[in-house]
Amino acid sequence: MxxxxxxxxxxxxxxxxxxxxxxxxxxxxxxxxxxxxxxxxxxxxxxxxxxxxxxxNSLKIARAELKQEYPAALAMIGGYLNSHTVVDAGSMDAATATMINDWSDRSDEVRRDLAKILADYETDEEIEAVIVAVSDLELEKGNYRAWLTWLLAQFTK
The missing domain is CATH 1.10.287 (Helix Hairpins)
Incomplete structure (x- = not known):
């Protein structure tokens, strides 16, 4: 929406x-x-x-290209950080915790994709565009790179 x-x-x-x-x-x-x-x-x-x-139409095409480039990370983020799962989990933080727990078995794939996103895009706005294209995650401006870096750290523990 x-x-x-x-x-x-x-x-x-x-x-x-x-x-x-x-x-x-x-x-x-x-x-x-x-x-x-x-x-x-x-x-x-x-x-x-x-x-x-x-x-x-342009957004759909771009979204499909992004999902093809970063399949594991964007499937994970898109599947868990949408309005329905956030409501079911009770909060964005709870949905994020569930997401991390559920995807821990695929941590190698997720780490690879998250690291690639961080390497491929220099600005926070670019990373925001990638995340917003597949999810309902809304952060304050300037926090998308930091959040993605934090998420990557959760899969390297």
Missing amino acids: IILLQLLLVAGLILIVLQILKMSRGESANSRVFNPPSEANALAAESPVKQVLGAL
């Missing part, structure tokens, strides 16, 4: 930027001047729903 709201916000911002660009070129909203089709015009002509559908 949060991802959908973020995508709607991004789509809205895109529409605003496109309108500002049109106005800066001297075009009014009611301009009758013919503009040859272009990608920007086509995007502006699309309904917000179609724009969101396009963004969701």
Whole structure:
């Protein structure tokens, strides 16, 4: 749900930027001047729903690619840190503890994937994008790398 709201916000911002660009070129909203089709015009002509559908499609493709690259870690995080399992466990901390316990048998795979995520992405925002793409985990900005590092440490004990 949060991802959908973020995508709607991004789509809205895109529409605003496109309108500002049109106005800066001297075009009014009611301009009758013919503009040859272009990608920007086509995007502006699309309904917000179609724009969101396009963004969701892109998200699905990116999510599948991420899951293929880091299968164990993202299956684990996505399977345990979603709204349903967090409610069932009672808290995010309890769901995380259950996740760590249940995946301890596959610690080699999990360690490999977690270390690879940390190595492949330099910024906290990039790591946040990976985690948010597969789960409902919400941390304060700047804490995703630290959390993933902590999680990796739990599997190296």
